[in-house]
Amino acid sequence: MDAYIYLISATYVSQSRFLQLAKALEGAAPVPAKAVRLEATGNAMWRVLDTFTAQGAQRIELRPVGLPFSQSLEKWLPGAAGSWLCQQGPNAPALFLAGPADLDHLVVQSAATAQVPLTPVHPQPHGEIGKGWDHPPAFRHHLLVCAGPRCHLKDAPNLVDALKAELGRANLGADCLITTTGCLFPCNNGPVIVHYPQGHWYRLTDTNDIRTFVAQALRGGRTPQNLLIHKTGETHETV
Known part of the structure; x- marks a missing residue:
């Protein structure tokens, strides 16, 4: 079987927001798929590669998600995936890294014209100041x-x-x-x-x-x- 692994770099995104996106990506994928968060929480890329391999995947695409996707991560990912591949032996699946989504002009056009909810913004003095963020908590x-x-x-x-x-x-x-x-x-x-x-x-x-x-x-x-x-x-x- 073929499989997709969607790679998401989103340090400050809540876990619930990530899971919402992950569900949508996996549901829309044409093959078995799993979304992986490169930072913070959840299964790491190697573990998901292990899972798909155990399920019989013969061809796996690593598909970065993000507009734009980190160029540093884009350079690092082939080596990180290749390190995993070295441990798999002769029956390893074929592994590919897709180019970032922002290389697809239809994706960029869709993002530029997306019909999304709008929230009115009103004047708010010192609106950037959060409550309870004045002093560090007590700690040793x-x-x-x-x-x-x-x-x-x-x-x-x-x-x-x-x-x-x-x-x-x-x-x-x-x-x-x-x-x-x-x-x-x-x-x-x-x-x-x-x-x-x-x-x-x-x-x-x-x-x-x-x-x-x-x-x-x-x-x-x-x-x-x-x-x-x-x-x-x-x-x-x-x-």
Whole structure:
């Protein structure tokens, strides 16, 4: 069978909005299809490729969605997909990366003339000021968790959920401000979590690493050296 995987890069889009789009794309596809969010939450591209392969797909198209689609991701995706392909052996499906949708003039024309609901905008003094956004919340630890596409491929979003759950079990949830971020740059050492005010950078690959990090770095005040990849102030991260 043939299959499509729609690739969506939308960091600030809610999960419910993403699921609405995913349902529409998958319903309109001419072949079995799955929409994948490259950042934040949900199954990563490799997992969906595994699923379609297990279902017998012989030809899979990776189809970027977005106007415009990130040129950086467009350059990175062939390598990321090719890495998966190397692990599949002789029975691997044929894999293709489609050009971004904005190369289709009909798609652009449709976007330019789309009949969508209009909301009137009225004068609102200081309308850009949100309620409750004046001061940072009380916390002892600031945790920056990369949810960028390269870490997402390695299941970083699942680690965010695991981190929150482990903090709850350790009664440390109120002490920690978790901020999901885009790329923190040492992608090859990811998934990456940065712990401030210590300024330590960690590679946390699974829930066992999360438990060690919470128990030692947050509860115990010690540095788990086996997870440490960098200290703020050093010229280069360690590998």
